[in-house]
Amino acid sequence: MDNLQNVMAGFEVVLEPTNLLYCLVGVLIGMLIGVLPGLGPAATIAILLPLTYGIEPVTAIIMLAGIFYGAQYGGTITSVLLRLPGEASSVVTVLDGHALARQGKAGTALGIAAIGSFVGGTVAIVGLTFLAPVVASFALDFGPPEYAALALLGILLVSTIASGARVKALVAAALGLLLATVGRDAFTGTERFTFGSLDLADGIDFVPVAMGLFGLGEILYNLEERHRAVHAPGKVTNVWPSRSDLRESSGAVTRGSVLGFFLGILPGGGATIASMAAYAAEKKRAKDPSRFGKGAIEGVAGPETANNAAATSSFIPLLTLGIPANATMALMFGALLIQGITPGPQLVDQHPELFWGVVNSMYVGNILLLIMSIPLVGVFVRILRVRAAILAPITALITMIGAYTINNSVFDVLLVVVFGAVGYLMKKFGFEPGPLVLAFVLGSLLEESVRRSLLLFGGDPTGFVTRPISAVLLALFVVVAVWPLVQSARRRRPAQAPTPDREEASV
Amino acid sequence: MRLAHRRAVAGATAAVAALTLAACGGNVAGGTGGTEASSEFPSGPVTLTVGQDAGGSTDLIARALADGMSGDLGVSVPVVNRAGANGAVATQEVAGKPADGSNLVLLNASLITITPLAVSEDEAVSLDDVDVLKGLSQDDYVLVASKKSGFEDLDDLRAASGEVTYGTTGVGTGSQLAQAVLFAQAGIEGTSVPFDSGSPALTAVVGDQVQVATIQLGEAKPQIDAGNVVPLLAFSAERNQFLPDVPTAVEEGYDVPVSQYRALAAPKGLPEDVKARLVESVDAAVAEDAYTSFNENNLLTPHEISGEEVVEEWTALAEKYQDLTAEYDISLAE
Numbered sequence: 001m002d003n004l005q006n007v008m009a010g011f012e013v014v015l016e017p018t019n020l021l022y023c024l025v026g027v028l029i030g031m032l033i034g035v036l037p038g039l040g041p042a043a044t045i046a047i048l049l050p051l052t053y054g055i056e057p058v059t060a061i062i063m064l065a066g067i068f069y070g071a072q073y074g075g076t077i078t079s080v081l082l083r084l085p086g087e088a089s090s091v092v093t094v095l096d097g098h099a100l101a102r103q104g105k106a107g108t109a110l111g112i113a114a115i116g117s118f119v120g121g122t123v124a125i126v127g128l129t130f131l132a133p134v135v136a137s138f139a140l141d142f143g144p145p146e147y148a149a150l151a152l153l154g155i156l157l158v159s160t161i162a163s164g165a166r167v168k169a170l171v172a173a174a175l176g177l178l179l180a181t182v183g184r185d186a187f188t189g190t191e192r193f194t195f196g197s198l199d200l201a202d203g204i205d206f207v208p209v210a211m212g213l214f215g216l217g218e219i220l221y222n223l224e225e226r227h228r229a230v231h232a233p234g235k236v237t238n239v240w241p242s243r244s245d246l247r248e249s250s251g252a253v254t255r256g257s258v259l260g261f262f263l264g265i266l267p268g269g270g271a272t273i274a275s276m277a278a279y280a281a282e283k284k285r286a287k288d289p290s291r292f293g294k295g296a297i298e299g300v301a302g303p304e305t306a307n308n309a310a311a312t313s314s315f316i317p318l319l320t321l322g323i324p325a326n327a328t329m330a331l332m333f334g335a336l337l338i339q340g341i342t343p344g345p346q347l348v349d350q351h352p353e354l355f356w357g358v359v360n361s362m363y364v365g366n367i368l369l370l371i372m373s374i375p376l377v378g379v380f381v382r383i384l385r386v387r388a389a390i391l392a393p394i395t396a397l398i399t400m401i402g403a404y405t406i407n408n409s410v411f412d413v414l415l416v417v418v419f420g421a422v423g424y425l426m427k428k429f430g431f432e433p434g435p436l437v438l439a440f441v442l443g444s445l446l447e448e449s450v451r452r453s454l455l456l457f458g459g460d461p462t463g464f465v466t467r468p469i470s471a472v473l474l475a476l477f478v479v480v481a482v483w484p485l486v487q488s489a490r491r492r493r494p495a496q497a498p499t500p501d502r503e504e505a506s507v
Numbered sequence: 508m509r510l511a512h513r514r515a516v517a518g519a520t521a522a523v524a525a526l527t528l529a530a531c532g533g534n535v536a537g538g539t540g541g542t543e544a545s546s547e548f549p550s551g552p553v554t555l556t557v558g559q560d561a562g563g564s565t566d567l568i569a570r571a572l573a574d575g576m577s578g579d580l581g582v583s584v585p586v587v588n589r590a591g592a593n594g595a596v597a598t599q600e601v602a603g604k605p606a607d608g609s610n611l612v613l614l615n616a617s618l619i620t621i622t623p624l625a626v627s628e629d630e631a632v633s634l635d636d637v638d639v640l641k642g643l644s645q646d647d648y649v650l651v652a653s654k655k656s657g658f659e660d661l662d663d664l665r666a667a668s669g670e671v672t673y674g675t676t677g678v679g680t681g682s683q684l685a686q687a688v689l690f691a692q693a694g695i696e697g698t699s700v701p702f703d704s705g706s707p708a709l710t711a712v713v714g715d716q717v718q719v720a721t722i723q724l725g726e727a728k729p730q731i732d733a734g735n736v737v738p739l740l741a742f743s744a745e746r747n748q749f750l751p752d753v754p755t756a757v758e759e760g761y762d763v764p765v766s767q768y769r770a771l772a773a774p775k776g777l778p779e780d781v782k783a784r785l786v787e788s789v790d791a792a793v794a795e796d797a798y799t800s801f802n803e804n805n806l807l808t809p810h811e812i813s814g815e816e817v818v819e820e821w822t823a824l825a826e827k828y829q830d831l832t833a834e835y836d837i838s839l840a841e
Contacts, residue, residue, distance in 0.1 A: 053561075143716035144700075184592070187701050189625040189678040189840040198599065198630065201592035340561055342706055345714075408587050448703070455700045456672055456716065 007129065010356025013058055014364055019357065022059045026066020027365045031372065033067070034074020034086045035380045039218065039395075041071040041087070042434075045331045046214040047395060049207055049338065050402030057339035058354045062361040064335055068328050069121060069311045069362065072271055073369045076113040076304055077377055080106055089271035089307040092279040096292060096299030103295050111241045112297055113304040114373040116253045120305035121366040123257040124264065124312035128359055132348065135320040138469075139345030142321060144456060145464050148449035149473035150323055151442040154267030156480055158326075158438045166484075168431045173439035179204055180443030187451055199411040206441060207334045208403050208415035213433040214327070215399045216416055217423020219392050224428075241297075249301035252282050256302040260309025265316050270326035274310035275303035312362055318343055319355055323442070327434040330441045338406060548608055548781045552583045555611045555771075556601050558594025558618070564646060564725055564805065565594075568769055569613045571801040572643065575792025580784075593679065594618045595632050598772075602636040606774040608781035612637070616768035617681050620825040624832055625679030625839040634821060637772040639814035640782065641789045644807040646767040647724045647743040648685050649750065651709075651736040656718040661739055661759055664695060664719065671697035674708040674720030679839055682708070682721040684828060685742045685756075685765035691835035692761045712736050723767060724749060725806045742766065749806045763831070764824075768810060770817045786814070 013019060029048075033039045045064050052060035075087030080097035093113065100109040142150075159173040160166055182193045183203025194200035241249075259281060260274040282302040283292045292299050314325040315332075322344035324330040336343045341351060348355050403416040423433050457463035465471045555573050559565040569586045577584040589597040594615050601612035614637070623631035652658035656667075664671065673690070675683040678701055690697055700717050702708035705726040712720045713735045724747065730736045731750075738753045744764040746755055756763045771789060773782070792798055793811055802809055812820070832839065 140710070140714035143711065143714060184626070184678075186678060186703065191627070191630075196629070198592045198596045201595070201630065202590070338561075340563060340566075342704075344707070344710065346706065346710055407591075408589055409591075452700050452702075455698050458698070 006352040006356050007360070009353060010360040013353050013357030014062070014361045018056075019059050019062055019361065020364065022055070022063040023066050023361050023365050024368055026063035027070035027073075027369050027372070029063075030067040030070020030072075031074035031369065031376070031380060034071035034076075034090075035078055036391075037078065037084055037086050039222070040214075041068045042210075042328045042331060043214040043218040044071075045328060045335070046207075046211045047399050047402060049211065049331065049335055050405045052335055053338055053405065057336070057341055057351075058357040060335060060339060061332065061354065061358045062365075064332060065315070065358055065362060066365045068332075069308060069365060070369060072121075072304075072308045072311050073114065073117050073373050074380065075307075076117070076300075077110065077373075077380055080109045080113070080300070081377075087271075089275045089311075090304070091272075092275050092303045093300055095279075096294070096296045099293065099295035100297070100300065105295070108241045108245055108297070109300050110377060111374065112245060112249050112301050114370055115241070115246075116249065116256060116301045116305035117308040117373075118366055118370045119253050120257045120260055120307075120309035121312050121362065121369075124261045124309040125359065125362045125366070127261050128313060128316055128362075132316050132320050132355075132359070135316060136345055136348045139321055141469060142345060143467075144449045144452035145467050145470040146473065147321075147323075148446060148453055149464065149470040149477065150267070150321070151446035151449060153473050153477045153480070154323060154325075154442050155439050155446065156477055157267050158442075159435045160480065160484070165430060169435045172426065172431045172433065173435040176436040176439030176441075177443040177446075179209070179436075180440050180447065186448055199409070203444065204415065204440075205407070205412060206330070206437075207338065207406055208412045209419050209440060210327075210331055210334060210437055211399055211403050212416040212419025212421075213423035213426070213437060214331075216396060216420025217427060217433060219396050219399075220420060220424040221427040223388060223392050245297055249297050251285075252278075252298035252301040253305045255281060255285075256305030257309045260306030261313045263306070264310030264313030265325065267317065267323065267325050270314050270328070271307040271311045274306040278302040278306035308366075315358070319347055319358070321345060322347070323445075324438065327437050330437050333441065548784055549580050549582045551609060552585060553577075553580060553609050553611060553785075554585055554587055555613060556587045556589050556597045557613050558589060558591065558597030558615070560590045561588045564723065564807075565613060565615060565769065567801075567805065568643060568807070571798050572613075572771070572789070572792055575795045575798050576788045578795075579788040579791040592630065593622055595622070595630060598632045598637065601772075602774055604774050606638070606776040606778075608773060608777060608785055611640075611771055611773050611785070613643075614639070614770045614772050616766075616770070616821050616824070617679070619821050620828055621681055621684050621839070622679040623825070624684070624828060634818055636775060638775055638777045638782065639817045640771045640773060640786050641814055642810050642812040642817040642820075643769045643771060643789075643793070644802055645743070645810040646769070646807055647741055647747045647750075648681055648721050648765055648767070649724050649727050649731075649738050649747075649753065650686070650689070650719060650721045650740040650742070651712055651727050651731065651738050652719045653712045653715040653717070653736060654734075655715040658719065658739060659737060660754075661693065664739060665693055667718070668695045668697070671695060671719065672700055672717045673697050674711050674717040675699055675701045676705045676708050676720075676722065677701055677703060681742070681765045681767055682723075683839055684832075685763055686719075686721050687837045687839070688763045688765075688831050688835060689740075689742075689756055689761050691837060692763065709736070728806055743808075748808060768817075768821070770814070770821075772814075 033044045044067055071087055072089055075085060075090030076093055078084045078086040079090040079093040080101050083094055083098040085091045085094050097109045155173055159169040182200055184201045185192055256278045259278050263274040263277055264270060279299060279302055282298045283289050314329050317323045317325045318329045318332055324333045333343055400413055403413050426433055464474060555569055557566050557569045566588060573584040573586050589600060598612055601610050604610040618632055619634055658664050673686050675686060705722045708720045709722050709726060709730060711717045713730060731738050738750060741747050741750055741753050741755045742763060742765040743755055744757055
């Protein structure tokens with residue numbers, strides 16, 4: 001089998017010393033920023049993007065991927081020990097993780113989280129290994145109409161399942177769509193919102209936008225919050241969970257792996273949603289739900305497994321279809337573009353060494369993380385003592401220099417500053433930048449695909465529903481769009497809950 | 508260098524010798540080149556700006572050329588990517604820099620000959636703003652058909668007139684112009700579907716989303732060789748050496764010679780001696796084995812003509828395309 005050969009070749013790529021080193025660097029950085037509240041993987045990747053410019057594509061993506069899943073490990077530590085979630089995806093871990101810590105079982109909680117993360121991550125990589133080529137083989141059937149439907153579904157999912165207020169997410173997504181229209185029209189050459197500037201002729205570049213919103217915006221926002229002094233416990237004992245703990249959490253780990261894997265693939269899905277869904281699922285399944293919040297080990301195992309599985313599986317749509325499932329994947333998209341590689345259906349065929357190198361690096365990275373996560377807990381917690389007043393200017397400086405180096409353009413630096421301000425204000429008023437960034441990326445895909453489709457159909461829009469894949473995607477779109485309305489209607493009139501005719505709605 | 512350092516641990520003498528030799532190598536090359544004409548040029552690095560992103564064919568050509576030039580000039584020749592508006596941003600930027608030979612730009616012919624047909628006048632770039640030093644190579648366009656379409660030659664395509672959808676690599680590109688003119692001359696009716704670049708357009712042909720598309724040969728060749736797409740026609744003036752069995756549009760009786768040419772240029776008003784020295788270093792660079800095999804590997808046909816010939820050729824092409832689009836009432840900007 002050709003694929004098997006490629007998989008093995010991928011391992012060769014990973015085991016090159018440089019790549020191993022960058023994998024280690026990636027997961028270390030990931031863990032580190034996972035521990036630091038406020039600096040998430042998206043921000044870190046945004047800031048580090050320009051640094052990847054000079055390295056080989058495989059190596060760069062291996063490192064960036066390491067940051068993403070490494071952060072899922074790191075976020076747990078502060079959630080458990082300090083009741084301070086380092087990452088959004090570890091917020092629910094606080095509930096039972098910290099309760100366990102207060103009972104003197106911090107080690108158990110961290111141990112289970114590390115094991116769960118490892119299992120979840122590994123299950124997802126195996127899934128990725130087998131599922132990605134299958135998805136990629138369908139990819140040639142993906143024409144403009146399918147991309148249009150997928151982009152539409154993605155934008156809707158991003159703005160509706162995002163954490164936080166739904167209306168605000170929709171507003172942010174709409175702004176992203178609007179920004180995506182800037183630039184020379186790809187079909188007619190007409191200038192749109194460029195104000196005669198050649199810098200805007202190709203539209204607004206994604207990388208400075210992301211660096212501004214996630215990087216600079218995040219730094220500014222965190223500076224405003226006064227950080228209280230952190231008193232980290234010096235030592236954590238008993239990291240190896242007892243046999244009964246393992247038995248109790250094995251079910252949660254299994255369910256978390258599967259749930260996380262599937263939620264990660266969905267556009268708009270990702271680690272945060274997966275961890276929340278897993279927590280809810282565990283609570284629902286438990287014989288005695290009242291234990292949750294008071295130190296239930298499943299409440300740590302489920303979400304921590306799910307967030308790692310999701311972090312890994314969200315690479316599938318990006319690497320096979322070129323569609324980023326969440327904001328971090330949008331940044332990976334940018335990273336690949338910087339390297340001159342367009343993520344899409346041809347990636348597995350044309351760059352097998354990149355594809356399999358990255359996938360297989362995750363096996364290695366997960367093992368590294370498992371080994372590191374327990375003994376290094378004390379070290380990482382101490383990092384929390386670095387004052388924001390020192391950290392913030394340094395990261396801001398790196399961001400600015402980085403923004404310039406990508407395209408040697410002062411205009412890009414200005415963009416970072418502008419979007420940094422926008423990102424700061426958004427955060428301050430409770431808007432998530434994620435939907436904006438994703439809608440920005442998917443917006444041009446949506447517009448171009450719709451117009452391309454209509455050209456192919458000779459102007460007849462029924463083509464969208466007669467092609468099977470796009471029809472299914474559009475039906476899903478309608479279901480997702482209508483579902484909240486149905487739910488609220490049900491809640492209002494529980495006696496006569498109406499079942500909407502979805503078939504009719506989809507036409 | 509790193510290797511030499513590592514050796515230094517083992518035997519200092521050997522390392523010193525190696526370093527001296529390496530240093531001498533650089534000096535000798537610089538010395539022999541700049542004998543009489545320009546004793547002071549180059550005094551510092553010569554920056555080569557590319558108007559396309561890193562990794563694309565234009566960028567690769569620039570890097571291959573910069574390698575050779577740096578060896579001959581004895582100074583570093585860094586390649587700087589300044590993408591935007593099909594190279595207009597980079598060209599305008601370099602044109603505004605001092606004409607002392609330390610700033611060069613790699614030009615794509617389409618920016619001069621075709622883009623002006625699609626965008627407004629104040630965004631177009633003119634050859635009057637720069638001094639063209641030397642032509643480099645020619646990258647041919649090939650019309651490919653999907654396997655499912657069943658097209659094997661132009662006649663099949665003509666027979667399908669009316670239902671043909673054809674992919675282009677974008678507005679104001681050679682791909683769009685070549686097909687629009689060919690279809691008009693051959694009386695084929697079809698719908699133009701623009702894609703962002705060559706790669707998605709090619710994917711669309713492989714997946715039969717569009718029946719045909721015109722792609723640069725370097726990009727299309729792997730899929731042609733794999734049998735996933737069928738080459739129908741090349742748009743070069745003469746048969747392409749890498750596609751000896753594929754007829755050209757001109758042979759078939761259609762007057763649409765469209766290729767992507769590349770040339771090296773500098774800001775207007777370069778001193779004669781500096782210009783001569785730069786041309787000399789380009790000549791030295793393109794003569795190197797590394798560069799010629801680069802051309803071959805990337806299916807580029809050398810087209811190393813003088814700067815004056817480039818201006819003449821591109822100006823003539825721009826006029827020809829202008830006339831053709833006017834004659835057949837084609838508007839690239841829809």
